[in-house]
Amino acid sequence: MLKLTGRADTSGLTEPVADDVWRVCLPDAPGTADSRVGAEDPDGSLACLLRDGQTAPPGYGLYLKTGDEAVMAGPLGPGLSGMPGSVLRLGPDLAHLEAGDIIHVPEDGRRVTVLWKNSARHNGLLLTEQCDNYCLMCSQPPKDREDSWLFDRARKVISLLPEGARAISLTGGEPTLHADALIGLLEHCKLVAPGLSVHLLSNGRRFADPEFTRRYAAVGLADIMAGIPVYAPEPGLHDFIVQAAGAFDETIHGILNLASLGQAVEIRVVVQRHTVPVLAGLATFIARNLPFVAQVALMGLEMTGLARPNSSLVWADPADYQGELAEAVDILTTAGITTRIYNHQLCVLDRRLWSYAVRSISDWKNDYLDICRSCSVRDACGGVFTTSGNRLSQYLRPVS
Amino acid sequence: MKLERAATMLPAHGWQLLPLRFHRIDPGSLVLTNLVGEHVFVTPDELSTVVDGTCADQELLARLRAAHLIQVPGETLPAELLAIKLRTRMRRLQDSTGLHIFVVTLRCEHTCRYCQVSRQAAAKSEFDMTEEAARRALELAFRSPSPQLKIELQGGEPLLNFPLVRWIVAEASRMNKEYGKDLEFVIATNLALLDEEILDFCAKEQIHISTSLDGPQDLHNSNRRRPGRDSWQQAVAGIRRVQDRLGTDRVSALMTTTDASLSRAAEIIDTYAELGLRGVFLRPISPYGFALRRRGGANYDVDRWLEFYEAGLGQIVELNRQGVPMVEIYASIIAKKILTNADPCYVDLTSPAGIGIGALVYNYDGEIYASDEGRMLAEMGDRTFRLGNVHDSSYADVMLSDSLLNPLTESITLSAPMCTTCAFEPYCGADPVFHHATMGDFTGHKALSAFCRRNMGVFTLLLRKMRDDPYFCDLMRRWTQ
Numbered sequence: 001m002l003k004l005t006g007r008a009d010t011s012g013l014t015e016p017v018a019d020d021v022w023r024v025c026l027p028d029a030p031g032t033a034d035s036r037v038g039a040e041d042p043d044g045s046l047a048c049l050l051r052d053g054q055t056a057p058p059g060y061g062l063y064l065k066t067g068d069e070a071v072m073a074g075p076l077g078p079g080l081s082g083m084p085g086s087v088l089r090l091g092p093d094l095a096h097l098e099a100g101d102i103i104h105v106p107e108d109g110r111r112v113t114v115l116w117k118n119s120a121r122h123n124g125l126l127l128t129e130q131c132d133n134y135c136l137m138c139s140q141p142p143k144d145r146e147d148s149w150l151f152d153r154a155r156k157v158i159s160l161l162p163e164g165a166r167a168i169s170l171t172g173g174e175p176t177l178h179a180d181a182l183i184g185l186l187e188h189c190k191l192v193a194p195g196l197s198v199h200l201l202s203n204g205r206r207f208a209d210p211e212f213t214r215r216y217a218a219v220g221l222a223d224i225m226a227g228i229p230v231y232a233p234e235p236g237l238h239d240f241i242v243q244a245a246g247a248f249d250e251t252i253h254g255i256l257n258l259a260s261l262g263q264a265v266e267i268r269v270v271v272q273r274h275t276v277p278v279l280a281g282l283a284t285f286i287a288r289n290l291p292f293v294a295q296v297a298l299m300g301l302e303m304t305g306l307a308r309p310n311s312s313l314v315w316a317d318p319a320d321y322q323g324e325l326a327e328a329v330d331i332l333t334t335a336g337i338t339t340r341i342y343n344h345q346l347c348v349l350d351r352r353l354w355s356y357a358v359r360s361i362s363d364w365k366n367d368y369l370d371i372c373r374s375c376s377v378r379d380a381c382g383g384v385f386t387t388s389g390n391r392l393s394q395y396l397r398p399v400s
Numbered sequence: 401m402k403l404e405r406a407a408t409m410l411p412a413h414g415w416q417l418l419p420l421r422f423h424r425i426d427p428g429s430l431v432l433t434n435l436v437g438e439h440v441f442v443t444p445d446e447l448s449t450v451v452d453g454t455c456a457d458q459e460l461l462a463r464l465r466a467a468h469l470i471q472v473p474g475e476t477l478p479a480e481l482l483a484i485k486l487r488t489r490m491r492r493l494q495d496s497t498g499l500h501i502f503v504v505t506l507r508c509e510h511t512c513r514y515c516q517v518s519r520q521a522a523a524k525s526e527f528d529m530t531e532e533a534a535r536r537a538l539e540l541a542f543r544s545p546s547p548q549l550k551i552e553l554q555g556g557e558p559l560l561n562f563p564l565v566r567w568i569v570a571e572a573s574r575m576n577k578e579y580g581k582d583l584e585f586v587i588a589t590n591l592a593l594l595d596e597e598i599l600d601f602c603a604k605e606q607i608h609i610s611t612s613l614d615g616p617q618d619l620h621n622s623n624r625r626r627p628g629r630d631s632w633q634q635a636v637a638g639i640r641r642v643q644d645r646l647g648t649d650r651v652s653a654l655m656t657t658t659d660a661s662l663s664r665a666a667e668i669i670d671t672y673a674e675l676g677l678r679g680v681f682l683r684p685i686s687p688y689g690f691a692l693r694r695r696g697g698a699n700y701d702v703d704r705w706l707e708f709y710e711a712g713l714g715q716i717v718e719l720n721r722q723g724v725p726m727v728e729i730y731a732s733i734i735a736k737k738i739l740t741n742a743d744p745c746y747v748d749l750t751s752p753a754g755i756g757i758g759a760l761v762y763n764y765d766g767e768i769y770a771s772d773e774g775r776m777l778a779e780m781g782d783r784t785f786r787l788g789n790v791h792d793s794s795y796a797d798v799m800l801s802d803s804l805l806n807p808l809t810e811s812i813t814l815s816a817p818m819c820t821t822c823a824f825e826p827y828c829g830a831d832p833v834f835h836h837a838t839m840g841d842f843t844g845h846k847a848l849s850a851f852c853r854r855n856m857g858v859f860t861l862l863l864r865k866m867r868d869d870p871y872f873c874d875l876m877r878r879w880t881q
Binding site: 240284285330335 | 401402403404405407408409410436438458461462463465466472475477480481484485739740741870874877878880881
C-alpha cells in the first residue's frame with residue numbers, strides 16, 4: 001500500500017509555497033520541463049526531487065528532499081544550506097515519490113498529498129463531493145458544500161500530466177452536476193492531453209438531458225468512457241438503493257442518449273445484499289436492453305463511507321453469492337458483453353470466474369492479510385481494501 | 401434514510417399491463433411473453449392477481465416490470481425500450497435476401513426414398529443449368545441489399561455439373577470485386593463424387609460443404625439409395641476427407657427424418673458425435689415432392705415426431721454434460737429468439753416469412769422460386785411460388801411480384817388469426833408454402849396446422865426444460881452465440 005499523504009519538514013522554506021499543484025522532476029534531466037509545461041502554460045509548476053548527495057540545479061520553484069539527509073533533525077542540516085530556492089524535506093512515507101508524480105502542497109508546506117502517482121495502475125481525480133444520489137453503500141459520501149476549487153485543481157493536474165500518462169478516472173460525487181465546469185475540463189483534456197484515456201464516473205442522470213449529452217459528445221475526446229451504475233433491472237429497487245426517486249428512469253435514458261451519440265458506456269454494478277437476488281435479472285436486462293455497452297463491471301463492496309453505518313443493510317459475503325455472480329457472468333458473456341469482476345479476492349471467487357477478475361483495488365488502498373503470505377495466487381489477486389477495516393469475507397484463506 | 405423501501409414498491413392497482421400473451425406449459429405453470437419474447441413463468445393464480453390488480457407479491461411485480469410485461473402509468477421508458485428491441489429484431493428486413501440457391505443440375509446418382517425432386521438419369525444434360533442462366537441469376541443475386549451473400553450450390557447432385565460450380569464461384573468472386581459483399585459459398589452434396597480436384601478447389605475458394613447423413617449405416621442406406629448400396633460409406637468417408645483437408649468446421653451434415661428414424665434418435669446423434677460433427681438438425685420431414693406422394697416415410701404424426709425430438713435433444717444435452725460439445729440446430733435458432741433481440745433469419749421460422757426476402761432459388765431451367773419447397777411444388781405442377789425466370793425477369797419483377805408479396809403479407813404472424821394471441825409468436829414464424837401445400841391457403845388454419853402443433857410443442861418443451869434445468873438453460877444461452 002502506498003501512502004498518498006505525508007508531513008513535510010518546512011524549515012527549508014524561504015517563503016510561502018508559490019503554487020498548490022506541482023509535478024515532480026529529477027535534477028539530472030534539465031529539460032524535464034517538457035513541451036506541455038512552460039511559459040505559455042501558467043498552470044504548470046515543477047518541483048525538483050533531490051535524493052542523497054544530489055546537488056540542486058537552479059531554476060525550480062520548489063525543491064523536495066528525500067532519503068537520509070531529509071530526515072536528519074535540525075533546521076538547515078547538512079545539504080540544505082546553499083539551496084537555490086525553497087526546500088521541503090519529506091518523511092519516509094513519501095519516499096516513493098518519483099519523476100512524473102503530481103503533488104498538492106499547501107501554502108505552509110506542512111502536508112504533501114499525491115494527486116497523481118505516475119507508476120500506479122489507477123489515478124483518479126475527485127471533481128466534486130456533491131451528488132444527487134445517496135447510495136446506501138456509497139464509499140465517498142456526498143457533502144453539500146461549495147467545492148469548485150476541486151475542478152480548478154483537476155485542471156492544473158491535467159496540465160501537468162507527464163508525457164506518458166495513459167489513463168485517468170474523473171470521479172465525485174457527481175461530476176455532471178457542474179455541467180459547464182465538466183465540459184470545460186474535458187475540453188482542456190482534449191487540448192493538453194488528447195491521447196489520455198478518460199474514465200468518467202457518473203450516475204448518468206444528467207445525460208438524460210439530450211442537450212448536455214450533445215455537449216459532452218461534441219468535446220470529441222478520442223478515448224472517453226462513462227462508467228455508470230445500474231443496480232437493478234427496474235426502478236423500484238434501483239431508486240431505493242440510490243435513495244432517489246426517478247433515478248433509474250433518468251440513468252437509463254442517459255445511457256441510451258450516450259449510446260445514440262456513439263459514446264462508450266460502462267455499467268457498474270455494486271454487488272451487495274439487495275443486488276445479489278437480482279443479479280441474474282439485471283444481467284438479463286442489460287443483455288436485452290443495453291447490449292451495446294462497452295463493458296459491465298461487477299464490483300465487490302468497499303466497506304467505507306455510508307457502507308459502514310449501513311453495514312447490516314448492504315453487506316453480503318462474497319462466498320455466499322458465487323452462484324448468482326456466475327449466472328450473471330454467463331448471461332452477460334453469452335450475450336457478447338465484456339464482463340469484469342472487480343474488488344473480489346480470488347480465494348472467495350469461484351475458480352470459473354477467475355479469468356474475469358481484475359486487480360482493481362487502487363495501489364494506495366489495497367493490502368494483503370497475514371494469511372495471504374502463503375497464498376499461491378497472491379500476485380494475481382487485488383487483495384483487500386484497507387478502507388474496509390475488518391468487514392471482510394469470513395472465508396478468506398490462502399489458495400494452495 | 402431518505403427513501404424507505406416501501407416507497408419504491410408498487411401499490412395495489414399501481415401498474416398497468418403492457419402487451420402480453422400467455423400459454424400454459426404444464427398444468428400449474430404459464431409462460432408470459434412480451435412483444436419481443438422476453439418471458440416470465442407464473443402460476444395461473446399469480447397471473448389472475450396481476451391482471452385484476454390485487455397482486456401483493458413485490459418480487460413478482462418487480463420481475464414483470466423488469467421484463468416489460470407491466471409498467472407504472474405515465475412512465476415512458478418501457479415503451480421506448482420495447483420499441484428499440486422490436487426495431488433491432490426487425491432490422492434484418494432492410495437487408496433482404498442473404499441466401500441464393502442455385503440448382504446447378506437436377507441430375508443425381510442417388511434415388512433417395514424421400515427425394516423431393518424428380519431425379520434423372522445421370523447422363524441427361526438437358527437438366528443442367530447453363531452458364532447464361534447462372535450469369536443472369538448472379539446479376540439478380542447481387543442486386544439484393546443484404547451485405548452478406550451466401551450462394552448455395554445444390555442439385556440434384558451439384559458435383560455432377562462441377563464445371564458450372566467452378567464457373568459460378570469464379571464469376572461471383574469477380575463480380576464481388578465491384579459489390580464488396582461478404583460472400584460465402586456452400587456446396588450441398590452427398591459427397592459420393594468427391595475427389596482431390598474438388599477438394600483442392602474447395603480449399604482454395606474456402607467453400608463450405610453441407611452433406612446429408614441420416615444416422616446409422618442401415619437407416620441411412622435404406623433411405624438414401626444408390627448403386628452399390630454404399631451411400632453411408634461414401635458420405636462418412638467424404639466427411640472425414642473434408643474434415644482432414646479443410647478443417648472440422650468446414651463440413652456440416654443435415655438429416656432427414658423418416659418413419660424409421662423415429663425410434664432411433666440417440667443412435668442418430670451418436671453417429672454424428674462419432675464423426676466429430678458439432679451440430680445436429682433434428683428436422684421434420686417436409687410434405688413436398690415425392691415424399692408426400694410415395695411411401696417416403698412421411699406418414700408419422702406430429703406427436704410422434706415431438707417424442708423423437710425430445711429424445712434426440714435429451715441425448716444431445718447428455719453428450720454436452722459428458723463434455724462432448726454438440727448443438728441441436730433447431731433449438732439453437734429458437735434459443736436466439738427466446739433469449740436475444742436478434743432474429744437468426746432461419747427461412748422456415750421467421751415472420752414475415754423467409755420466402756424471397758430470406759432466400760431465392762434459381763432452378764436449373766432458369767425459373768426463379770421463392771423457396772426450395774416452392775420449387776418442389778412446381779415439380780408437382782403447382783407453380784404458385786414461381787417468381788419469374790432469370791432470362792426475362794428484372795429484380796423488381798421478382799421482388800415485387802404478387803406471387804411473393806401476397807403470401808408474405810397474408811402470413812405475417814403479427815396479424816395472422818391465432819398467431820396474434822399466441823405467446824410463442826415472437827419465437828415462431830410464417831410458412832405460407834407449407835400452409836398452401838397442406839391447406840390451400842397461405843395463412844392456414846392454425847388449430848389444424850401441423851406446423852403450428854409441431855412448433856408449439858418444441859417451444860413448450862424448450863421453455864419447460866429451461867425453467868426446470870439450469871444446465872439446459874445455460875446450454876441454450878451458449879447456443880445463442
